[in-house]
């Protein structure tokens with residue numbers, strides 16, 4: 001029995017479309033994780049808000065407004081992917097990040113570009129379903145509780161009328177007592193018999209480049225018995241039974257048709273695809289070699305970015321209003337090396353700047369997930385309190401900058417390798433250390449890294 005929840009669904013749909021954030025709020029959120037790169041942050045924040053604005057317009061007008069796709073250009077390791085990752089977490093818009101280099105031209109072996117829309121819908125379905133789970137959670141839990149109560153203390157059968165009253169009273173009391181114990185977790189360990197459906201791994205895992213993966217899924221839908229496993233009586237602990245039954249109950253309470261419909265709608269109106277490594281598919285036809293395929297991929301991308309319909313198991317998806325954010329280092333190829341039609345489809349260009357020592361100091365310490373914080377937390381699990389002095393942090397930043405200059409500039413990623421080297425010994429011996437506190441100062445950093453930094457060849461290998 002499926003229960004339709006149209007109203008709550010619609011409400012949720014609105015509430016979760018990630019549009020509550022104003023551009024300033026979005027930038028403020030991104031600021032918590034990414035240092036600098038304001039132009040890029042602003043561009044994505046505005047793009048996000050524009051989706052919301054568009055949805056408020058009358059349909060005729062809304063249909064006309066196409067998203068202004070963004071191209072983020074900047075050297076490696078300066079935050080392009082990081083911005084998109086964080087953006088994905090901020091918005092409940094269906095969001096897919098994928099490397100453009102994963103695709104190959106139609107007819108070649110590899111993934112076709114349309115598969116990204118199929119992936120995006122799948123993500124959207126998951127997101128909408130999760131939201132629904134939250135909505136029905138309480139009801140599902142109540143139902144599960146009743147079911148377990150029924151198993152523990154089966155409902156009374158019809159009794160002779162003169163005993164009925166009394167017996168009913170007693171039954172109720174016992175049941176309430178059990179319920180209380182159940183809620184307190186007292187019964188968690190007790191075994192009960194429930195019917196469970198075995199989860200079988202699908203015998204068909206189909207990875208393919210076109211419609212074939214859809215076929216696999218249809219088979220699954222047509223023969224649920226085959227793929228979904230048999231139901232079987234099993235004795236399990238009450239705590240486990242609760243999980244099993246809860247999942248069952250959720251399946252029943254969630255109207256998947258509605259979820260699918262909403263998910264499709266959400267992809268069409270607020271889907272975002274982050275196309276990483278766009279520079280890797282740039283290059284125009286030279287007549288032979290891999291460039292042929294690269295240009296082919298670009299050509300395949302055109303209709304999807306411009307707006308086409310893609311067939312998915314959830315129905316046809318129009319891609320007109322899906323927002324594309326492209327990113328690439330473009331250190332060899334330039335945006336102008338993309339085929340002109342594709343260039344034109346990324347009207348907004350933002351550049352990300354390369355990072356210097358000052359930025360590194362901030363990256364090491366400021367973001368909520370800053371590297372220094374991570375290492376301190378990791379060591380804390382060993383009962384070891386690690387403290388970094390300011391000059392140690394400056395030294396690390398300086399070394400990272402130096403190595404970037406002398407070998408290859410890999411941006412903030414250099415901090416990871418440098419930090420790993422700084423922490424190497426402490427990391428190794430932390431569990432056995434007698435000391436419970438360690439202060440890392442400039443001297444210590446130098447000692448750990450001096451020899452490597454001095455020797456350029458060595459730094460190439462180690463840092």
Ligand SMILES: Nc1ncnc2c1ncn2[C@@H]1O[C@H](COP(=O)(O)OP(=O)(O)OP(=O)(O)O)[C@@H](O)[C@H]1O
Nearest residue numbers: 033034035076077078079080081082329363412413
């Ligand atoms: N501006 C920044 N602020 C904070 N952390 C950053 C910044 N730039 C990069 N980082 C950190 O450096 C690492 C690499 O960054 P990211 O993945 O964003 O690089 P990218 O610009 O996508 O590079 P590529 O062109 O190689 O894909 C991440 O761990 C990220 O946390």
Ligand SMILES: [Mg+2]
Nearest residue numbers: 080081082276
């Ligand atoms: Mg990247």
